[in-house]
Amino acid sequence: MRLQSTLSGTMEELNPTDGTVRMYVCGPTVYDRFHIGNARPFLVFDALRRYMESRGLTVIYVQNITDVEDKIIARAAEEGKTPAEVAAYYTEKYYQDCAALGIKPPTHSPRATEYIPQMIELTQKLVDKGHAYVVDGDVYFSVASFPEYGRLSGRDLEELEAGARIAISEGKQDPLDFALWKASKPGEPSWPSPWGDGRPGWHTECVAMVQDILGETADIHAGGYDLVFPHHENELAQARAITGKPLARIWLHNGLLTINGQRMGKSLGNFEYAHAVAERHGTEPIRYFYLSRDWRKPLDFSHEGVQEAARAVQRVYSFLWEAEGLPDEPPSSDSLLPKLDELESKYHAALEEDFNTAGGLGILQEIIGQAHRHRSAVGDPGSLRAAAALVRRLAEPLGLFQSARPGAEGLAEQLIDLLVELRSQLRSERLFPLADHVRDRLAELGIELRDGPHGTVWSLSQEAEDTTGSTQSGPA
Ligand SMILES: [Zn+2]
Secondary structure, eight states: OEEEOTTTSSEEEOOOTTSEEEEEEOOOBTTSOOBTTTHHHHHHHHHHHHHHHHTTOEEEEEEOBBOSSHHHHHHHHHHTSOHHHHHHHHHHHHHHHHHHTTOOOOSBOOBGGGGHHHHHHHHHHHHHTTSEEEETTEEEEOGGGOTTTTTTTTOOHHHHHHHHGGGOOTTOSSTTOEEEEEEOOTTSOOBOOTTSSEEEOHHHHHHHHHHHHHOSSEEEEEEEGGGIIIIIHHHHHHHHHHHSSOSEEEEEEEOOEEETTEEOOTTTTOOOBHHHHHHHHOHHHHHHHHHTSOTTSOEEEOHHHHHHHHHHHHHHHHHHHHHHTSOOOOOOTTOSHHHHHHHHHHHHHHHHBTOOHHHHHHHHHHHHHHHHHHHHHHOOHHHHHHHHHHHHHHHGGGTOSOOOOOOHHHHHHHHHHHHHHHHHHHHHTTOHHHHHHHHHHHHHTTEEEEEETTEEEEEEOHHHHHHHSSSOOOOO
16 A cells, blocks of 8 residues: 655555554544544544555554643633543543544544653653753753754745744744643643643644554554644654654645635634534435545535535445345356456555545446446346445445445335325325225225325324234234
């Protein structure tokens, strides 16, 4: 598999020597439920992980939980709770909301507060090596001490300096310097350190957790494009300043979600919560909406867009359920199987070249198109069943197209509605004998119709309800 790294800008071979991929995806700051834009990296990189697993790789998938940060402290003050209570509540919600999107739990979900000793050690090493300095209990990373700074985000240090000059803050030697450790104000969560009581900076948290769990260099470090600068630039600088080695071999960043062409964000107030969108549209339409587009590019969110994805998902299911209901016969002599083999290879070629899920899903659509054409030309239920089985198998790592046909219980109600509608049409066309026949036959099955000013409603008669219970009383 090859993936384009943000750092080199070129395709890099994944090729883990021991068959294990060590992967870190920046996780949520737990001060609120996450929005549909935050959900994009969670979902896309979850699919990447599952795809790699389906190809026989072992994936150590780490997604941290930032449970100490300014926003959590602010939220706690607003709600009259402790920061720990706020963090615990939204951590639970994060797990629930990920499950609602069909995201597999990470192999590791480290909480920042469980790694404070490692963060202090990391900060101390940077101070010892002359890459950091202490001012009144705060510790800052000295950007000037690390000449490679700006490489990941492709920014020029001098330009950055010019932009940052206005935002100079007290104590820093240089406006670009960032906090590794922050002295705590009264009432804030704090831990003892060589520089006094305080708490780690966000950029330091991730580096400590990556290195503790995955070692000096991870295979993949990923997140949304908004994390490239400054978060990942700062992570990269700290790690390299300590070990002299890259923090990750491959850096991946997904494009941001926009809404009406504008960036979506909590601070902008134009966001939609992921759990609310999942409740409204269901899980698969959201997954299809994301995975059928180029995940590196910005994507404009709209409910219409997700509804369109829902219709595409439904069309695939119509094919699958119909094909799976066909007679279980061997494929005919001029079967579709060679074509299916070819399309399967194409599917993997798409996913193995920069995880092109949009191309992969296009190939699943092509399999269905070929199956439809083959049916009109040859019939051959065996080939259609094979095509359906292939679509299911290939889509499994993407978390798509695994549902069985809805059970007969759900269908029965829809069929009754259909007959009631049909009877109304017959009556409006004055075909009364036929309409009465439908009503009488339904009555024999224990389904009573009542005509009212707002149309016809149906209910199960008492006898019919009894027969669905444990006592087998026949119709009266
Ligand atoms: Zn991070």
